[in-house]
Amino acid sequence: MGYDDYKGILDWIGPALWQFFLVAVAAAALGTAIAALISIVRYGPSEAFYKVWEGIFRAVPDLMLSPRRVGAIARLAIQETLRRRVMLVAFGIFALALLFGGWFLDSSSDHPERTYLGFVLAGTQFLVLFMGLLISTFSLPQDIQNKTIYTVVTKPIRASEIVVGRIVGFLLVGSVLLTAMGLISLGFVIAGLSHDHRAEVTEFARIEPSSTDTPSGRRASDNAYYEAQTRRESGHRHRIELQLLDADRESLTSEGTGVRWVDLALRTQVESGHRHDVILDGIPADGKRLERDGLTYTLFRDGGLKIEVQEGLYDVVGLIDAWPLGELLQEAGATLETSGPVDILVARVPRYADELSFLDREGGVAREGVNVGKMSMKFSYIDGGSSMSRAIFRFIGLRGSDFPAERVPLDLSLRVFRTLKGDITRRVTGEIIFRNTKEVDGRQVVFTSDPIAFESQEYAIQTLPIERRQMVNWQDVEGNPQRVEMDLFDELAGETGTLEAVLRCNDPGQYFGVSPASVYFKMKDASFALNFGKCYLGIWMQLALVTSLGVTLSTFLNASVSLLSTLSGLCVGFFGQFINELASKELEGGGPLEALYRLVTQMNLTGEIGDGGWLSSADEIVLQVMNATTNIVPDFTKFDSQVPLADGYDIPFGLLAIQMLVTLTFAAGCSVVGYFALRTREIAA
């Protein structure tokens, strides 16, 4: 799934800045109060006041960093990391995993790209974060323990620069490692998925459109007349169909009606989440012409076939049957190969609808569709047949310039729910119309396109090529139906760019499930390599968060404790939502103490503990403390773009900018805390 809930950085920045201001003020006040309390205990009230103010005033110049000194500390941090060889170990493990991991990856799965990407990204993420955890938490405490820190603090260098310098240094090391891993991973994924197929041209068998009685046992497309299968590669094979694309059905002679020509094409069918382009080897790029029985056959290298009638009267089927395909291809000296996989590593740039609303069975407006009893509430359902149920996807601010082609891809990812068996061999059908309400001569007029029918394709992204120019219907002031051709975006959507895509299910008793991301216009396919890089940038930001946290905690904790604390922070970052749900009682089972009790007593999650007493109270306290920490550590999962990348969706730059701001803010906050913590220690005094 893509980022259908992402609304842009401008919508985010205002509230975020306000929240940042509030948190910064509260944190400063809290920090001052704690410092004051400690000082009072140490030095007495009057001395404490002086100490606190001195600290604050000294902090202002200390937080002014010198890039040169930060750079020097960073260089030291890099040298130290290289000396410890943690990076090399991490890289070695990664290389080994890639060397042997390929043996165990299932390239014949439905979506091998997801398997490959999941493997390299999870491996990279784990190793990089683990490395960041180790180098960031062990560095300072060991320097302090070995007294080597004095070689630094005796120099004219500020505590803040020690903290920031280390963070920067470790991050630079991590960046190099991550870049290397990213490039190798990209090569590994592309190479792992790369394959092509061959097929025997003599194996083409005549089939009937939509028939299930095919040599492969699979249902033929509605426009398919021949079928063959490729050789098996990478654990799968593709069906190849000869599909009818177009035909000129005009009258040929005065003796009767006939077809003047037909356009056909060989197409591979989707298997394991991808298809291939057909290549007819032996056929020149500009095509090869053959003639027989008054017909001219033109074969094209990309699998296209045009049959033209010179003499005689034919219908479409008669034309196709005039020369069996296998014999034709053999005569032409063609061999059939395919290109590499198509549509497997993509980065779709979707234009999601701004609003989703529903009409119920009687046509009334509803906030949600029908609940068909699925556990997941992500999809809401509309029923088919004569029901008035509709799902309305409202787009606002559409711009025609975003869709330069004459045909715009409209992607659908629907769910289907059947209440009756119906025709098993057919998928549930539906239709989409585009409409907009505009003011004409002071009255509201609804402009509606002709319905675009489709057969649903569940658990896949189904692309409907939509002609930009559509025939649109409306009624004039006298109620007479009018019909005119309009551009979907420039004319029908109008200046406001408002367009509604109205979805309905055609089959009685059957349902379509939709979510806000179920219908969108695909603006373009962005670069997959770039998208891959964006995903790695997300891992880099996670590394930055871990490193900042680790270095900060190591300023006042010893190595092992800071390691454990950072690890805890990492857990909170990854499982924050789980902790929130536990704390708010959305999830059963209680906090750590209650969970331990249940484990030991082998009690299930929902069993009543009884009075609970001190256990429940103590557990509640621990749970709330854990919950509070989720507000300090950023949600690491938000930086994780593996799923959109694997699903083939572009990661918006604006989202990356938001994540980068969060990362930098957290790192800055950690640096300030680290600075004060380091200053309280005698070494940096």
Place this chain on the structure above:
Amino acid sequence: MTQNPTFWRKVVYVSLIGLLAIPLSLLGRPAVKGTGGGSGNEGGVLARTRTEHDLSQSSLGEIDPASETMKLASLGMKGIAVMILWDQANTFKDEENWEAFSATVNQIIKLQPNFIEVWEYQAHNISYNVSVEFDDYQGRYDWVKKGFEFLTKGLAYNRRSYDLLRSLGMFFGMKIARSDESLQFRNMFRKDVDYHEELATHVPMDDRVTTPYGVDNWLVARQWFLQAENKVREGVPLSTNTSHLMFYREAPSQFRNAAMDLEKEFRPEEPARRTWEEAFDAWNAYGNRSLKTSWETQLRLNDKQVTYEKVMQLQRDLDAFAPGERERLAAALLAELPPENQAAFAKPAAERTPEELFLAVDTAARIRVEDSLILEAVPAEQYDEAYRVLRQLQAAATELQRIEQYRSTVNYLYWLKRSQAEQTPTNLQARAAIYDAQALIQKGVLTTTEEVDPITGETTSTVGGREKYEEAFALWAEIMREYPELVDGIAADELKELTDEYRKVLDLLGEPFPDPFALDFVFARIGLGSVAEQLERLEQGEGPPTAPPAIDLTPPTAIPLEPPGPDGTIPPLPPELGGEPTTEPMTPAGDGDGAGEGGSEGSGNGSETSSPRETPSETPAPATPETPPTAPTGNGGSGN
């Protein structure tokens, strides 16, 4: 001074470690095999337990490095990891994220590779629950197959398990051919050459699983069941809750399943007949197999007649000690019964009405004389000898009862007769006629049409669906008369459905249902009455007639309805009591399901009926105890 406490602390730590090492050694010491004549040792408690229960990884199945690594990497927290993964799998299922679900399930089995129920549960989950979430039947088929593949993967890890093989047999049969999409699934499976290649590494994918139409899923299922039998033959013990009756029933049942589906999908011809023939041979071989019972005895289903004869002989031997006593006691009991019972019992069987037949059966049960009562009339000097005969008689009667009970559980006689009947040319013609009728109806050819060529004036006649139905019903009437046992099984249900189809055709043609109808006697026998009566009730909004009063039709051990003839000949067991009105000898277990493929043990002494075939009668008979045609239940079975 400061070193002393530290030193002593270290001493304490080392001592504790040493102490802990003792139980650790006792528990975990590995077994050592003796070499060069050495005796080796059995190892610690854990090693001994592993050996005792065949739990070591190498004896359970394949050692998978990935699986072992994952188990080790969980650092003893395998249980927690498994729990989290199960939870995740359920979440992914709820979210309909099938890719992630599948991946998580594969991780679970890496951690629990020898937990058979996990394989079975998740394979069922994938094949049955996930597959149906797909709207496209092709997607469903792919996920059904994924479940099969998942289960197949489990075989390598669990070489000593026959459960997985049985599950595979069941999945391959039921999921492909008993789904809503069975027609499409079977067609796709038949053409799925890639999957056939994969399967060939596990089961023979040769002519044993192939019909002229292609690879048949039922026959592949049979191969899985045969492999399960092979496991048992190789020494894997059948668990105590696995019934031998049900276990050995599975492989031979698959032929008839294949035959029934072939008849639906293709015009019934030689391939269907051949498959029915194989079904008969396999089922008969099953009848000859010596089966262990839940009473820890052995029996053969085909031994019914032999045992029956034995019982009758012993009964005669017992009666010889007190001649006429049984008849006297029976007459006394009969005299106490209501006159209508007496009248019904006295009437010749062929002349009884259905009600009288029920009464006669009831009477026969009520005048049954306990064998022990005969003993009371035996003279004292012969008492010991008579008592010995009585004990033998009781033992034989018990065995007969058990055989009957087991036969009833698997509906043995019905399927034997069905396999026999389905091979007959009459039946094939009837089935072909039905196939043609349905095809014609689908094309809209309801009845025979005649067309006159305007040029030549010749008339051509095209037979319609209605006539084909009528042809089939006439043929079936013949079959039902020849094989009355089929009347009470699913064959009658099938006829009912077909009759309904025929009635709809007549409705479309605006014609009344024929009265009398060729198959009226079938419906009368199963208590529905003639079709005309059924339609009349339907018009009046009435339900089906109430069933006749419940009468215990359980065979009264070996007591026939009529006593032995004066010449001492033993009458065959009446069909009402599960007898086999056939003279065909049961062929001994041989090829096919026999020893060659893990079939029966020994050739068996197939029972042979000595009486001539009973004349088929149109008189409806009461339901026999072998009526249940579907999944049998009862004391034998844990099977399904």
